Amino acid sequence: MKKRVVITGMGCVTPIGLDKESTWHNAIKGVSGIRQVSNEWMEDLPVKLAAEITGFDPLQEMDVKEARRTDRFIQLAIAAADEALRDSGLIVGHNVDPMRTGVWIGSGVGGIMTFESGMLDVLQKGFGRVSPFALSMFLPNMAASRISIRLGARGLTGCTVTACASGSQSIGGAFRAVQRGEADVMIAGGTEAPICKIGLASFAAMRALSVQTDPWQGSRPFDKNRDGFVIGEGAGILVLESLDHAQARGAEIYAELLGYGSCGEGFHISAPRSDGSDWTRAMNLALEDATIDPEKIQYINAHGTSTILNDLTETRAIKAVFGSHAYNVSISSTKSMTGHLLGASGAVEAVLSILALRNDIVPPTINYVERDEEMDLDYTPNSFKRRKLETVMSNTFAFGGHNAVLIFGKNQHLIPRSDCLYDAP
Template sequence: MSKRVVVTGVGAITPLANTAYETWEKIKNGESGVAPITKIDMTEYNVKVAAEAKGFAAKDYMDFKEARRMARFTQFAVAASKMAMEDASVEVGKDVEAERVGVWIGSGIGGLDEFEEQHKKFLNKGPKRVSPFIIPMFIPDMASGRVSIELGAKAMNNCSVTACASGANSIGDAFRVVQKGDADMMITGGAEAAITEMTLAGFANMTALSTNPDPATASRPFDKDRDGFVIAEGSGILILEELEHAKARGAKIYGEIVGYGATGDAHHITTPAPNGEGGRRAMIAALNDGSISPDDVNYINAHGTSTHYNDLYETRAIKDVFGKHAYQLAVSSTKSMTGHLLGASGALEAIFSLLAIKDSMIPPTANYKTPDEELDLDYVPNVSREKNVDIVLSNSLGFGGHNATLVFKKIT
């Protein structure tokens, strides 16, 4: 018999704040973390803005010597995981057996920042000057590995690398572990720190990034004048726990994860399948997995990247899945405020989905000014909305044709 799985803790490092709750308060108020890029000299780039994690100091969350041996994305994951465990009021070895706690944290790119830095040393000073820690610094699984070491979690330790669906896939895969009974608790989510010279050059040259220099309007999902996504960095971590285990220790519960759907487009390396066919199947699979009727969904936290095809095809897929109910749904993209955290985006948006349930508050799509004739759903323009929220669906879609949908439900 399948176990019921609930969320008992959340933690985050984001462009808006260095906690999940502070980030959420700013999201509800429509505040943005997008600003001019400070980490890189952008003189030769046509992209000028990003959503950097501001004021983050690894030494505030972990041993400084060990932090220097971690890439930035791993530091984010460790910090957010520690905050999530504290939020869940749980300690490995005390409140839960170490062998019953696992880690599944995804990253789309991993430590490319460290790879770039060490490659410059290799070219300029020779191979002997390359750090002996470079390999465990840049491989994407090291966020999961380091969190396991830092927190003492000894059950399944894994990492999903599915581009911008990495965080959502990791949560869904961790959900299956607890649901099956292979662990009582999973520390899961995503982490990314890919605001680097090479990443910006690559995304810019494929014309995926917004070239709008105005931070106030650069990320504008579903708007007719959208011109690309705004890259961001950070981490979102959730504590998934078997329901009876959570009840036995008196844990607070944000909500229940009831459905997970994952599909492949088999279409193109970057462009989504026509009309969001793969995303449509992921949504249907997630709803079926949770025995949820489409008409019972109140809110969709959309992938909503602010690119032409994503916003168009995701809208069409939603209309295909939900029919007439699509026009009663609230659909918003919090990437309008956080930017696109790539492999961490689905995890952060899962947190927002749960907090929407908890606070009966639907976050807005900021910067929405000019309606697009082809995009005619309720995108919750610019102002958050008080509304009872029982069921939320969260979409994440990645390069390579990866589609992941999560369904969260108010606990009953």
């Protein structure tokens, strides 16, 4: 029999906040974390915008030696995981068995900043100048590894590397592990720090990034004049726990993870099928897994990247899944504020989806000015909306055809968390 899985802790570091509370407050206020990047090496690129995290100090989480030996994507993950563990009240080895505690944290590109600087050292200074810690800094699995070592967690440990779906699929994999009884607790999510020369140049070469110079025009999901996404950095971590384990320790609970759907496309390296049929399938798989009808969904945190093809295809897919009910669903893309966090995006958006569920508030899609004719759903333009929410969906669709959908729900029999209720401004 499958175990029920609940969320008992959350943490995040994003371009709009250094923790989940500030990220949520700024999301519902419509604060943008997108700004012009001043680095001189940006001058030769057609891209001028990025969503960088400001004010983050890794020394608040680790000593100087550890900070020097960890890439930024690992540092962000550690900060988010520390917040999530504090939030959950779990202490590995005290109120949870280390052997029954796992870590599953994905990343699309891993320590690309370290890899870039290491390659420059090799080319300019020779092999002898490469740090002996370089490999342990740039491998994508090292965020999960560092956190498991830090916590003494000795259960299932993994890292999903599926571009933008990495965070959502890591949560989905952790969900299955707890469902099957392979773990009592899983620390899961995604992390990314891709803002460097090769990171920006690669996406710019694909013409996936916005070429706007005005931060308020750079990320415009579902707007008629959208021209690409803005790359960002961040981390989001959830603590997934079996319901019986959470109840046995009297834990407060954010939400229940009801369903997970994932599928591949086998179609194109970066473009979806225009009818959205694979994205439709992923959403239907999640609904089937949750054993709920489409009409039960009130809010969708959309993938909503602000690219021409993505937003139109996602709209078509939502209509195919929900039929006439699609016009009753509130939809928003929080990437309009955070930028696209690549492998961290699905995890951060899961945090925001759960806080939307708990607060009965739909965060906005900012920078929405002009409607695109075929895209006629409720995208929650520019201002948050108060709405009674019982079940929410979070979509993630990645380069390479990796699709992941998560469904979270309230349950009146659970002990709700009172400290996650943040009133809107």
